[in-house]
Amino acid sequence: MDTLTIVAYALILYGIAVLYIAYAKPKAIWNLGKIQGFVQLLSEKGTVIFFSILGIATLVGGAWILMR
Numbered sequence: 453m454d455t456l457t458i459v460a461y462a463l464i465l466y467g468i469a470v471l472y473i474a475y476a477k478p479k480a481i482w483n484l485g486k487i488q489g490f491v492q493l494l495s496e497k498g499t500v501i502f503f504s505i506l507g508i509a510t511l512v513g514g515a516w517i518l519m520r
Contacts, residue, residue: 456517463514467507474503 473481481487490499 460514460517463510463517467509467511467514470503470507470510474500474507 487499490502494502
């Protein structure tokens with residue numbers, strides 16, 4: 453397994469984790485200071501949308517690297 457494949461799998465796992473955090477909102481993670489900063493800046497709904505876009509982009513990027 454080469455380095456690029458490992459990076460692709462890491463991106464896919466990161467995208468899944470970000471989407472999980474965006475939609476499940478686990479209290480231990482959602483109440484962290486940086487995420488609450490996003491909530492104050494973008495509102496709750498805006499933060500979920502931002503994390504959804506970020507998660508989908510990393511998933512697509514990881515899948516693109518694997519199919520390349």
